[in-house]
Amino acid sequence: MIGGWLKQRATRRRSASAGSALGRRQGAWLLGAAALTMAPHASWLPPWISGLCAALLAWRGLLLWHGRQAPSPWLLLALTAAAAAGVRAEFGHFFGKDPGVALLALLLGLKLLEIRAARDVRAAVMLCFFLQLAIFFEDQSFPVAALALCASLLGLAALVAQADPNGRSGEHLRVAGTLMAQGLPFMLILFVLFPRIDGPLWGLPADAFSARTGLSESMSPGSISALSQSGEIAFRASFAGEIPARRQRYWRGPVLTRFDGRNWQAEPAQEAAVPFHAADGKRIDYTLTLEAHGKRWLLALDFPGATGAALRHTGDFQLLAPRPVRSRVRHELSAHPEAVVGLAETAATLAAARRLPAGFNPRTQALAARLAAGAESHEQILQRAVSHLRNAGLLYTLRPPLLGRDSVDEFLFDSRRGFCEHFASAFTVLMRAAGVPARVVTGYQGGEINPVDGNLVVRQLDAHAWSEVWLGGRGWVRVDPTYLAAPRRIDDGLAAALPAGEALPFTLRAQHDWLRNMRLRWEALSNTWNQRVLGYNPERQRELLSRLGLAPGDAWRLAGMLAAATGVPFLCLILWAGRRRRRSDPLDRAWQALSTKLAARGLARQPWEGPHDYTQRVASAIPELAAAVRAIGVDYASLRYGPHSDSARLAALRKKIDVLRLP
């Protein structure tokens, strides 16, 4: 017991003295790794914690620069207690992701200051690795992944520098890079084959349910123009064939039927696995990649065709996901732009589409009565309304004035300035007042084709609202009142439709063409990342595995495949290493064999030791072998350094080494 304890103490002291001075280069690697690891965390950690971490790193750097020792353990202990208390005060508890990460980041900073021995370096590097993993709790984008990769590389370099303190920095980085490259095939295989977990891997509840920008189930004046300042991507679509023209690209979101005088609300609609309309006519196939928005609806191109997946169709021609979309999803969809929909609409639906609250917008009511007077059909009323609005001098603007109680009246007759929700709302109210069933449809219109990868990118600023009017014999017909005032909004997009001098979202401004170009390239890259890496979900894994001939749920075969797939590259690496050794000539191998044999007695050859010195050392250590080993040394020396090579003598030398037995 006591002997063991003493031994342990001795080794501890030895290791402590060996690593007491954290080498400057090794320290630089370690600090670099820690800084890169903490950098992405800084954007979501409380500022005081980020600041404290930065200060700790700087302190360590200063100590390293001046070659000074670590500060007193008591000071560090006090600091640790203070940091823990601070985290407790900030979050109220230590449980959960955020306080955990904050505490780990602080501990890493303190650990760096505490480094006295080799094992402290290893612990710090491991802590770095763990914190790199924690980055993905918050952000899984491509740049963050690249940053984490760089940080891991620096961490590895710190470990390499520890093993080889005299080597050059470039060499450390090269070895670390090689190690990483060797790990790459295993990473890929495990990524592809290891059973995926459903849902976003890091989608802890707090993240998935947090508020996001996007459409909602209701619309009031100003709700969509607020979205128009956001360049955030709502969804992407890649088309199998030609991309439909911009004025065809109406992406259907919530359909709003109920109007209370100010707000438009969706009404619960019936759901079914098949469409309520006859999906016929021209068909467009596309893949929709929808960003998480926390709601069930998908943004389908009008009008959605039948789908294979577990999607639901609604009575108002929306497409719904089975569950709220809390992570990026991908669906193969189709659209039938020429389909005639809603021919046999129920009376209840039509009644709901005519309902107006009493006592609102009297001037609009009066206008509607004028338009409807003497009209023979709903179509005629529609024509009259359209031509009236076209000539009403309405202005399309991102900054409409605030409206009062009778918002439609004020828009149509007073301010005459509005965004798409004003147009859609006013037109729908006008139609209803004239007795024509009408409703508001929200969604997105247009989108931008990324020339880099040919995909369509639809942003929040493409959010739009339009109207649908029900005409007997024609069903629901789309009418976009915005088009009446600002046709360019539909033909050329938002930027073209706005009057000059109006504040545009930064990326849409024409003078920032290069910026837009950069952004497009960047988005194409991150789309690839999203599709290939983050979008690799259980479903796509099953797809891939079945293409590889693996039935779903066949756990044994999957395990076998995993073992084989990781085993083969591992074997290849071993063989490669072996081949590298074998590429050296037989004389070297024979000489190495002697050293290996004698290593059992602690008499391995030093790398710098020549044959004469080495055999002399062995001879004096093992007198029984003196003569034999000296002869081997002379033979090897003359074969290796002599003027003549001789295969017979080489064979003899190998034999001599082979038969050598340690006494």
Place this chain on the structure above:
Amino acid sequence: MPNFHVERLLEAASQIILGKGHELRLAFACLIAHGHLLIEDVPGVGKTTLAHTLAQLTGLQLQRIQFTSDLLPADILGASIFDRDTGTFRFHPGPVFAQVVLADEINRATPKTQSALLEAMEERQITADGHSFELPEPFFVIATQNPTHQIGTFALPESQLDRFLLRIRLGYPDPMAERALLMGEDRRSVLERRTPVIGPAELVELQRAAQALHVADRLIDYVQALLSATRHDAELAAGLSPRAGLGLLAAARAWALIDGRDHVLPEDVQTLFPHVAAHRLHLAGDARPVPAATLARLIQSVALP
């Protein structure tokens, strides 16, 4: 059989210089490798005797120059003096025109005088009054110098130190050898009675044999790695020059020849390396001469290829 000569030389020399077998071998290796020898030690340990021994045993003619602070270049090289009979100037060769020149306490002379000798060493000829005069062959300079911290010395500049192939130290004799020295006859008189073991022709033969000695590619790799290690070491101000590398290889060849081998081993290089490097390398910062421990560390930092 060149090796036979070497063995006889060494045996005869070790009867005169007692207990310094290793240093004698180094001195002979330097002679065989066409190099010049620098002996650095305190006075009275037998530096001059060593020079006499080398000259006497190889049958070479020796000239001794005692360097002092008022020595002039002409005192070494010689001077042109007007000859009244012919009415012309005639060159009178100085003491440097000898096969073995013993430059005693070279660092007592002024740099100007030192460089006169050192130029002669490098060019193996001297120029006076527009005429070149070949120095005899073989031409071997043994310079002795007191440790530079002694009073009244001018340290040799680095560029000139580079012209000495090896630097050795004799050190005090071990007790046995010292007792024999004290009891025996005066070394000089023993030496004067000694007949040469070999003649200049045999010495030249030895030098040629050493030059022709086989050096394996791996050994060249090793020498290169060693040179590169001196150039990349943080502790050193500067690394070894290519001339030093050539010298190291030549000395290692001579050492292998003395050892009776037909090939050079890494051990030969390792043995000679401290003697080739010690007077050429300086520590970074305070420019102190490199300590032996650093040289040993350098050797151990380079793996055999």
